[in-house]
Amino acid sequence: MTFLTGWGRTAPTPARLARPRSAEEVAELVRRAPGRGVAARGLGRSYGDAAQNAGGLVVDCTALISWSLDETTGLVTAAAGLSLHDLMAALVPRGWFVPVTPGTRHVTVGGAVAADVHGKNHHVDSSFGAHLTSLTLVTAGGESRVLTPADDLFWATVGGMGLTGVITEAVFRCIPIETSRVRVDVERTRDLDHTLETMTATDDRYRYTVAWIDLLARGGRMGRSVLTRGDHASREDLPRGARGGDPLAFTPGSLLKAPPWAPNGLLNPVTVRAFNEAWYLKSRPGSFVQGLGPFFHPLDFVEGWNRVYGSRGFVQYQFLVPFGEEATLRRIVSRLSAENVVSFLTVLKRFGPGTPGMLSFPAPGWTLALDIPAGRRGLAELLRTFDDWVAEAGGRIYLAKDSRMAAGTMAAMYPRLAEWRKIRDEADPDGVFRTDLARRLSL
């Protein structure tokens, strides 16, 4: 038995871990599923209990790493355990980039599909599922099925958090790039309204956009943000000095390692305020060219940064409210700021159209994500209040980040849950695929 947690390091549970080397081995494990069921796991970057299975079997997919690229179409066929990090390292020098990348490269293709992940380009490119042409899924009986967007089971699997089967392979379209750099514009906004206005007015000029909100700013400055927006740089965009070398050179790596141990309470209002203040001031408005790594995955520079939150771990709260429900966003931001909630990085993003994934998170609207130490007093009640506001506004919480939502809340936020359940029950009538998240949310 091995104890597993998500990235937030809360609620560990033991499971038997298996690391199959082929799709056939996956099928064999599923056929011999134990009573407590089977859960798929990638790199464990979901924050909560999505890739855990107390007392059961967890299939670690990270040994399934084969891939191929069709250089004319940009179509990639990748095994589910391949990380976007390794994929980028292979694709970028060949002039291709993944269609969607989350805020860390250290996720697997399987995890990206199961959570239907979104990136800074959601407002123009939607989420990962929108770029898939097919999936291979090992279903409850242990058979391998190839699914396309014409299948219901395909859209129950995209965003389905691993509960329809184990994905072993995915085929998706990549995008051509000329360089491994991004042309970035940085702007600072005065307050929340200014942030929303600016993003609404000019987001569409950029492929990638995100706002970092200084949650600790109060009063008239509440919601002040740093807007970072950019596009893949062309060769001409590169500064003269950099034009000589390989424009597609890509050598990302982690520079720093977080200490293996950090005291609880290291992140407190004082240290976080100082960090936020420094970040806001350091983010000088202007335009420049930046590497893919620093632009998309600044957190990947510190390996194991999640340990900084101490032994009790942390929760990430990411919600979405539809356009027109900005009042709810404002209400939550002002409450967070009034309560002095310590969040290291609070990120606001404007979403475009979602995919047909029945449990997919993104939909047109605003999404805010923040990290909070789990030991904070009164946190459970505070987040439950936010849940209610979000549900009332017709919004939802992101399952890949969730570790504490109640089952009833989830059902209220995902109106297509019943439809999803029906398809899942047909594909897995005996409940072979199970995770702690599924138990907690009665999925």
Next chain:
Amino acid sequence: MKNALGTVDAVLLLGGRSEIGLAIVERLVRDGARRVVLASRDATGGEPPVIGEAEVHLLDFDASRPETHGEVIDAAVKLVGDLDVVIPAFGVLGSQAVYDADPVAAAEAVAVNYGGHVSIGLHAARRLREQGHGTIVVLSSVAGVRVRRANFVYGSAKAGLDGFAQGLGDALHGSGARVMVVRPGFVIGRMTEGMTLAPLSSTPGQVADAVIAGLRSDAEIVWVPGLLKLMFAVMRVLPRAIWRKMPR
């Protein structure tokens, strides 16, 4: 499943009418538990009490019939799925004078206060080990920390229970399941009705508050009130000649 902030979902109370037990359950429900099983003698047929918005089930359970205990745990799992918190809260206090005069009654009380906990505890542990999570909250007592002349039948059963619970916790170590031992002093309530108050007494609600705090911090032993821990550090080493003369 217990969530990242310690909120649980399904609770089983054995001794389904226990004042302390119900006070714990009420708090767990207030914090978000959705499913409750109350197991007690002659339970079925009655109306389940309303506890917040939780779905409440009743089950028959007699602590003095260990041969039925396996089925009780299985039935509870059938009703609510994984058990997040199991609270064996049944017990009888009785009176030492009665036990002195009626050894059979004394043995029967011990069979409930100790034997019943052993069998239901082992069955609950089997299930919790299998599911890889969950906490058994064992209601011990300071009466068992150092047994007194004034109630040595009850006290010795609690001493046995306390030792059993600690051993069970050690046996479960590494399984994901846990045991929390609760050691209240004198609790003002039904069980102690008519008795004169002892120093450092508490109410069922205070015991329950301490249990909730203990569950949040993954405590192994909880004294209620906390000061009793200190007091018993002294009591434990008092010379026998003095201890023997403790009035109650």
